[in-house]
Amino acid sequence: TVAGILNGVDYDEWSPEKDKFIVANYSPQDLSGKAKCKQDLLAAFGVSKTDTKLPVIGIVSRFAAQKGFDLISQIMDRLAREEMIVVALGSGDKPYEEMFLRLNRQFPQKTAVKIAYDNTLAHKIEAGSDMFLMPSRYEPCGLNQIYSLKYGTVPIVRATGGLDDTIEPWDPRTGKGTGFKFTEYSGEALLLTIRQALQAFRDQNSWQTLMRNGMNKDFSWNASAKEYVRIYERVRQTRTVSAA
Known part of the structure; x- marks a missing residue:
């Protein structure tokens, strides 16, 4: 038996x-500080004279096809026309860097990018964004979606590996779930899921329930350590029974 x-x-x-x-x-x-973080994030990326009520989707990543940027490239022109702002931080493959730079020039109030890694900005994105995008082709575990949960920044992920394990699909009827995810590896599936998240964002009472669901999850090392102990104990008991 293999356990992850x-x-x-x-x-x-x-x-x-x-x-x-x-x-x-x-x-x-007390979620009131998040609105201030959103304003600060937009200012840090030079997005001004815009409606701060628009949802902000954050990205902190290596720009590579493995991270799903080929999907983003398929839909980015349409995405930039949605009622939202995309803020991206990272570097990697030149075509994806150029994609964000081009869109920033074309839609300076809707798309912002910094080609770098900056730890301070990464924290600002987690705190100031409304949603966090991780459409990875594969992802053994992933950490940013877990950070996002704690910050009340709702993850939009592809249902693969650790992303699938850590994000529970939002169900507005029951008020359960922590994010949005899709299975098919296609730009259209990604766009549909983003639009579902944007639609959900319009109901702020429901959205705050979704935020708190994620913030109350425990992915600390204490939780991981307990899981290690549980598995070791199960193996020990199995060996004890076998020896008997």
């Missing part, structure tokens, strides 16, 4: 209640 255990997250570093890199701290009990 998810990576743990250091919530001393990645938590909106403690984060030293963001303009305002917030918690599941």
Whole structure:
């Protein structure tokens, strides 16, 4: 039997209640600081004179096909025309870097990018975005979607590997779930899922339930350590029975 255990997250570093890199701290009990983080994020990326009520989708990633950027490239022109703002941080394959730079020139109030990795900006994106995009072709575990949950930044992911394991599909009828995900590896499936998230965002009461669902999840190293202990104990008991 093969068992997989998810990576743990250091919530001393990645938590909106403690984060030293963001303009305002917030918690599941008091979400008011997130709006200030959103304004600060847009200012940091030079997005001004825009409606801050528009949803912001954040991306922090290596720009590569493995991370699903080939899917993003298929739909990016249409995506830039949706009622939303895309903020991307990362570097990698030149065609994807150029894609974001071109769209930033064409839609400067809808698409912002920094070709780099900057830890402070990564924290600002997690705190200031409304949604976080990870449409990976494959992802053994992934950490950014777990950070996003803690920050109330709703993940939009492809149902593969650790992304599938950590994100529960949102069901507005029951109020359960932590994000949005799709299975088919295609630009159209990605676009449909993003549009579902944008539609859900319009109902802010329901959206805050979704945010809190994710923020209350525990993916700390304590949780991972307990899973290690549980599996070791199960193996020990199995060997004890076999020896008897």
